Amino acid sequence: MTALLTIIVxxxxxxxxxxxxxxxxxxxxxxxxxQVATDKDNTMNAYLMMGFLAxxxxxxxxxxxxxxxxxxxxxxxxAHGPTIDNLMxxxxxIIFIVQTITQFLLHYFAYKYKGEKGKKALFFADNNKLxxxxxxxPVIVLAGLIIYGLNTWINIMGxxxxxxxxxxxxxxxxxxxxxxxxxxxxxxxxxxxxxxxIDRANILGLDEADPNAQDDVITTELxxxxxxxxxxxxxSQDVLHSAYMPxxxxxxxxxxxxxxxxGFTPTVTTADMRETAQIKEKVKRIxxxxxxxxxxxxxxxxxPLEPYDFDxxxxxxxxxxxxxYNMQMKIVVETQEExxxxxxxxKAFKNSLIN
Amino acid sequence: MSAHADTHAHDDDHGHHHKETFVTKYxxxxxxxxxxxxxxxxxxxxxxxxxxxxxxxxMQIAWPEEPNVLFEALLGKWAPDGVMxxxxxxxxxxxxGTIMVFFVLTAGLSxxxxxLLIPLQIGARDMASGFLNMVSYWLFFLSSVIMVISLFxxxxxxxxxxxxxxxxxxxxxxxxxxxxxxxxxxVSMAIFIASSLLGSxxxxxxxxxxxxxxxxxxxxxxxxxxFFITAVIGVISFPVLLSAALLLIMDRSFGTSxxxxxxFIQGExxxxxxxxxxxxxxxxxxxxxxxxxxxxxxxMGLVSEIMASNSRKPIFGYRAMIASILxxxxxSTIVWGHHMFISGMNPFLGSVFTFTTLLIAIPSAVxxxxxxxxxxxxxxxxxxxxxxxxxxxxxxxxxxxxxxxLGDSALDINVHDTYFVVAxxxxxxxxxxxxxxxxxxYHWYPKMFGKMLNKNLxxxxxxxxxxxxxxVFFPMHFIGMAGLPRRYYTNSNFPLFDDLANVxxxxxxxxxxxxxxxxxxxxxxxxxxFFGKKATQNPWKSTTLEWTTPVEHMHGNWxxxxxxxxxxxxxxxxxxxxxxxxPQNIPLKDGEEELQH
Numbered sequence: 001m002t003a004l005l006t007i008i009v010x011x012x013x014x015x016x017x018x019x020x021x022x023x024x025x026x027x028x029x030x031x032x033x034x035q036v037a038t039d040k041d042n043t044m045n046a047y048l049m050m051g052f053l054a055x056x057x058x059x060x061x062x063x064x065x066x067x068x069x070x071x072x073x074x075x076x077x078x079a080h081g082p083t084i085d086n087l088m089x090x091x092x093x094i095i096f097i098v099q100t101i102t103q104f105l106l107h108y109f110a111y112k113y114k115g116e117k118g119k120k121a122l123f124f125a126d127n128n129k130l131x132x133x134x135x136x137x138p139v140i141v142l143a144g145l146i147i148y149g150l151n152t153w154i155n156i157m158g159x160x161x162x163x164x165x166x167x168x169x170x171x172x173x174x175x176x177x178x179x180x181x182x183x184x185x186x187x188x189x190x191x192x193x194x195x196x197x198i199d200r201a202n203i204l205g206l207d208e209a210d211p212n213a214q215d216d217v218i219t220t221e222l223x224x225x226x227x228x229x230x231x232x233x234x235x236s237q238d239v240l241h242s243a244y245m246p247x248x249x250x251x252x253x254x255x256x257x258x259x260x261x262x263g264f265t266p267t268v269t270t271a272d273m274r275e276t277a278q279i280k281e282k283v284k285r286i287x288x289x290x291x292x293x294x295x296x297x298x299x300x301x302x303x304p305l306e307p308y309d310f311d312x313x314x315x316x317x318x319x320x321x322x323x324x325y326n327m328q329m330k331i332v333v334e335t336q337e338e339x340x341x342x343x344x345x346x347k348a349f350k351n352s353l354i355n
Numbered sequence: 356m357s358a359h360a361d362t363h364a365h366d367d368d369h370g371h372h373h374k375e376t377f378v379t380k381y382x383x384x385x386x387x388x389x390x391x392x393x394x395x396x397x398x399x400x401x402x403x404x405x406x407x408x409x410x411x412x413x414m415q416i417a418w419p420e421e422p423n424v425l426f427e428a429l430l431g432k433w434a435p436d437g438v439m440x441x442x443x444x445x446x447x448x449x450x451x452g453t454i455m456v457f458f459v460l461t462a463g464l465s466x467x468x469x470x471l472l473i474p475l476q477i478g479a480r481d482m483a484s485g486f487l488n489m490v491s492y493w494l495f496f497l498s499s500v501i502m503v504i505s506l507f508x509x510x511x512x513x514x515x516x517x518x519x520x521x522x523x524x525x526x527x528x529x530x531x532x533x534x535x536x537x538x539x540x541x542v543s544m545a546i547f548i549a550s551s552l553l554g555s556x557x558x559x560x561x562x563x564x565x566x567x568x569x570x571x572x573x574x575x576x577x578x579x580x581x582f583f584i585t586a587v588i589g590v591i592s593f594p595v596l597l598s599a600a601l602l603l604i605m606d607r608s609f610g611t612s613x614x615x616x617x618x619f620i621q622g623e624x625x626x627x628x629x630x631x632x633x634x635x636x637x638x639x640x641x642x643x644x645x646x647x648x649x650x651x652x653x654x655m656g657l658v659s660e661i662m663a664s665n666s667r668k669p670i671f672g673y674r675a676m677i678a679s680i681l682x683x684x685x686x687s688t689i690v691w692g693h694h695m696f697i698s699g700m701n702p703f704l705g706s707v708f709t710f711t712t713l714l715i716a717i718p719s720a721v722x723x724x725x726x727x728x729x730x731x732x733x734x735x736x737x738x739x740x741x742x743x744x745x746x747x748x749x750x751x752x753x754x755x756x757x758x759x760x761l762g763d764s765a766l767d768i769n770v771h772d773t774y775f776v777v778a779x780x781x782x783x784x785x786x787x788x789x790x791x792x793x794x795x796x797y798h799w800y801p802k803m804f805g806k807m808l809n810k811n812l813x814x815x816x817x818x819x820x821x822x823x824x825x826x827v828f829f830p831m832h833f834i835g836m837a838g839l840p841r842r843y844y845t846n847s848n849f850p851l852f853d854d855l856a857n858v859x860x861x862x863x864x865x866x867x868x869x870x871x872x873x874x875x876x877x878x879x880x881x882x883x884x885f886f887g888k889k890a891t892q893n894p895w896k897s898t899t900l901e902w903t904t905p906v907e908h909m910h911g912n913w914x915x916x917x918x919x920x921x922x923x924x925x926x927x928x929x930x931x932x933x934x935x936x937x938p939q940n941i942p943l944k945d946g947e948e949e950l951q952h
Contacts, residue, residue: 004424014872021811025809035887035888037741067833067855084765084766087763087765088760091760095756099753106727113731115737121668124728125670125671131672145759153702153764154706156768194619196619238529238620239521240520242771244772244840247838251769257618257630258631285854286853290850290853308850316840317771319516319520322441324842326848
C-alpha cells in the first residue's frame with residue numbers, strides 16, 4: 001500500500017511540474033532557437049552544478065557516518081582478514097581522494113566557465129606535458145596497488161600443507177549446507193554424487209568401501225577450533241553455489257563436478273566476538289529494530305520476532321534457485337576443548353548408515 | 356563491396372527515383388536514419404519494461420512482507436494476494452539485466468547512434484549495405500518480441516540471472532524458469548547476436564570504405580572512432596557467446612555434457628559426466644566483459660562530441676582519446692577472468708587477470724581527465740545534452756573508482772556478488788551509458804525528427820534523475836560492504852542484516868522517483884515529434900557534417916554533392932575566425948594551419 005501511495009503522489013508531482021513548465025514556456029520569448037540554452041539557463045544550471053557537488057559530498061559523508069561501521073573494515077575473525085581490511089582501507093582512501101578532487105574539478109569548471117554571450121573559449125587542444133602527468137600518476141598508484149594486492153592474494157590463496165590444516169568439506173545442495181569433517185585421520189573419504197543412497201542415509205555419496213570415509217563426520221553446523229588452520233574442500237551436488245563467510249573474509253564457489261578449496265585460520269571465538277563493543281552495539285541496534293517490528297505482530301496475536309544474538313554465518317552467494325535467499329549455516333568458533341567435546345558427540349559415517 | 360562504394364561515389368542524384376510506400380519508408384526501410392529511429396523506439400519500449408521490472412523488485416526488497424496492488428495487477432498468478440513469489444523475483448532480476456544490457460544499452464544505444472551518425476558524420480549516402488542494415492534491425496525486433504513472449508510462459512521466464520550460469524540454467528528441475536523460459540531466452544539471444552554481428556560488420560565496412568574525400572582517420576569525430584572500435588569488439592566477442600549459447604542448448608536438449616557433470620538433483624543422478632560450469636563462465640565472460648565496453652564506448656564517443664560542441668572548445672587530447680579507446684578495447688578482451696576470481700579457477704590465473712584489469716584504469720583515467728580539461732576555460736552552453744554529458748563523467752568516475760576494489764582479486768573475495776558489485780556496475784556502465792544515450796538523444800533529436808526537445812523538461816529530467824541515481828547507488832555500496840548478497844528475495848531470514856533494512860527503503864524510494872520521472876522524458880520525446888519547435892539546420896552550432904544536411908530527411912542525405920572535408924572535427928573557438936566554430940567542410944583559410952593534433 002505504501003508503495004502505491006508513493007507512486008500516486010509521484011504522479012501528482014509530475015503533473016504539477018508539467019503544468020509549471022508549460023507556464024514557463026508560454027512566458028518565454030518566441031524566438032527561433034528558443035529550445036537552445038540561453039545565458040539565463042547557463043547561469044541557473046551552473047549554480048545547480050555546485051549544488052549537486054554539495055549533494056555528492058553530503059551523501060558521501062552521510063553514508064560513511066551512518067553505515068560506515070562495516071564488518072569489512074574492522075573486526076575480521078580470521079588470520080588473513082586484517083590484510084584484506086588494510087588493503088581495502090588503503091584502496092578506499094585513494095578512491096576517496098581521487099573522487100573528491102575530480103568531482104570538484106568537474107562541477108567547479110561547469111560552474112566557473114558557464115557560457116555567456118560574446119565570450120570566447122580558449123582554443124586549447126593538446127598539452128603533452130599535462131597528459132603525461134595524468135598518465136604517469138595513475139600508473140604509479142596502480143603499480144603500488146597491483147603489487148600490494150597480488151601479494152595479499154597469493155598469501156591468502158596459497159595453502160600451506162605443512163601447517164597440517166584441519167580438512168573439512170563444505171557440501172552445497174539446493175538449499176542447504178552440510179559440513180563433513182575428515183575424522184581422526186584428517187583425510188576425507190572418497191565421494192561422488194553417483195554413490196548417494198538416500199535409503200541408507202548416505203546423503204553425500206561417500207564411498208562406503210573407502211577406509212578413510214569410515215570416521216568422517218557429517219554435520220549441519222560448522223564448528224571450528226580457534227587458532228587452528230582450516231582447509232575447506234567445497235563440493236556441490238546440483239547447481240553452482242558460493243560458500244560466503246563474510247566475517248572471515250572468505251568465499252569460494254561450489255561447482256558440481258569439481259572440488260574447489262579455500263583455507264583460513266579463525267582467530268576469534270564466537271563468545272569473544274559477542275563481547276566486542278562493536279558487535280554488542282550492533283546486536284542492540286538490531287534488537288531495537290526487531291522489538292519495533294514485533295509490535296504489529298503482537299497486535300495481530302502472532303509471535304514476536306525472536307531476539308537476535310550474534311553468530312558467524314555461512315551464506316550462499318551464487319544464485320541457485322527459489323530459496324537462494326535462505327541457504328545458510330551457522331558457524332561456531334570455539335576453544336579446542338569445546339570443539340573436541342562437540343565433535344565427540346557427532347556420529348561417525350560408518351555408524352550413521354541405515355542397514 | 357567496392358562496386359557498391361563506386362556507385363556511391365558518383366551517383367550525386369541518387370535519391371528519389373522510385374516512389375516510397377508507407378511500408379518501404381517506415382517499416383522495411385533501408386535508410387539508415389529511419390533504421391536508427393526504429394532502433395531507438397524499440398529500445399525505448401524495452402527500456403520501459405526493464406525499468407518497470409526494477410521498480411517492482413526494488414519494492415519487494417524494501418517492503419518484503421507487504422502485499423502490493425501493483426504486483427497483483429502486473430504479475431497476476433505470480434503474486435497471489437499481491438505478495439511477490441520468490442521465483443518471479445529472480446525472473447524479474449534476470450530479465451531486467453538482460454533487457455537493459457543487451458536490448459537497451461547495446462541495441463538501443465549503439466544501434467541508434469551508429470546508424471544515425473556513421474553515414475552522416477563521415478559523409479556517406481548511407482550504410483555500406485542498406486539491406487543488411489534492415490535485416491539487422493528486424494532480427495533485433497524479432498529477438499525483442501521473443502524475449503517479451505518469454506515473460507508469459509507457464510513455468511515462468513528465465514530466472515538464472517542474466518549470466519545464466521549452468522547447471523541452474525540447464526536443468527528445468529532446478530528452477531521453473533529453466534524450462535521453456537530459458538529456451539526462449541537462448542533463442543532470443545542467438546537471434547540478437549546475429550543482428551548485432553550484421554550491424555557491426557556493416558559499421559566497420561562503412562567507416563573503412565565510405566569516408567568522404569578528406570575525411571582521414573585522424574579527422575574523424577570521436578563518435579565514429581568509438582562506434583568503429585565498439586563494432587570491432589562486438590565482432591570479436593559476440594560469436595563466443597553464440598557458441599556458449601549453442602553448447603548450452605545442446606546440453607539442455609540433446610544430452611551433451613559440455614557444462615555439466617556429476618549432478619544429483621531431486622532424488623536422481625543425472626547422466627552428465629565430464630563437463631564444467633567453469634568453461635561456460637569463461638565463454639560467457641569472454642563476451643560478457645567486452646560487452647560492458649560495447650555499452651560504454653559509444654556513450655564515451657557521444658559525450659566527447661557533445662562536450663566539445665557545448666564547451667565551444669576542441670576536445671582536449673584528441674589523439675590521446677583515440678589511443679585510450681584502442682587501449683581499452685585491447686585490454687577489454689583479456690580481463691574477463693576478473694568475474695571468476697572465486698569460481699574455482701587457478702589462483703595464479705586470478706593474479707594475471709588482476710594485473711590486466713587494473714591496467715584498464717589508466718586509459719580510463721586519461722579519458723576522465725581529458726573531459727574535465729575540455730571544460731576548463733570553455734564557454735559552456737548548458738543544454739540538456741551537456742548536463743547529461745557532465746553527469747556521465749561524474750557517474751563514470753564514481754562508479755569506475757570502485758572497480759579498483761573489485762578488480763583486485765584479494766578484495767573481491769569478500770565483496771564478490773554482494774550489492775557492492777551491483778552499485779559499481781550500475782553507476783559505471785548502467786547509469787553512465789544511459790546518460791550517454793540521453794545526451795545523444797537530446798543532442799541529435801533535431802537531426803532525427805527535425806524538431807527540438809523542450810529544454811525545460813530536459814532540465815527537470817536531468818536534475819531529478821541525477822539526484823536519484825546517486826540516491827540509489829551510492830548507499831548501495833555500503834550494504835554491499837556490510838556483506839549483503841545480491842539476488843536475495845528477502846533479507847528477513849538474516850537478522851544480521853536487519854539494521855540495513857532502512858537503507859534499502861531509502862534506495863527504493865529514490866529508485867521509484869527516478870523511474871517515474873522518466874515519464875517526463877517520454878512525454879517530451881513523443882509529444883515533441885508532433886508538437887515540438889521546428890529545428891534549425893545547425894541548432895548547436897556544431898562542426899560535424901551531419902549538420903550540413905537539410906532538416907528534412909532525404910534518401911542519400913545531401914541534395915547535391917557530398918561535402919569534402921578540410922579539417923578535423925573540433926575547430927571550436929579557433930583563433931583567427933569570426934565565429935566560434937568552423938565546420939569540417941570549410942576549406943582552410945590562406946595561411947591557416949591545420950592543427951597538428
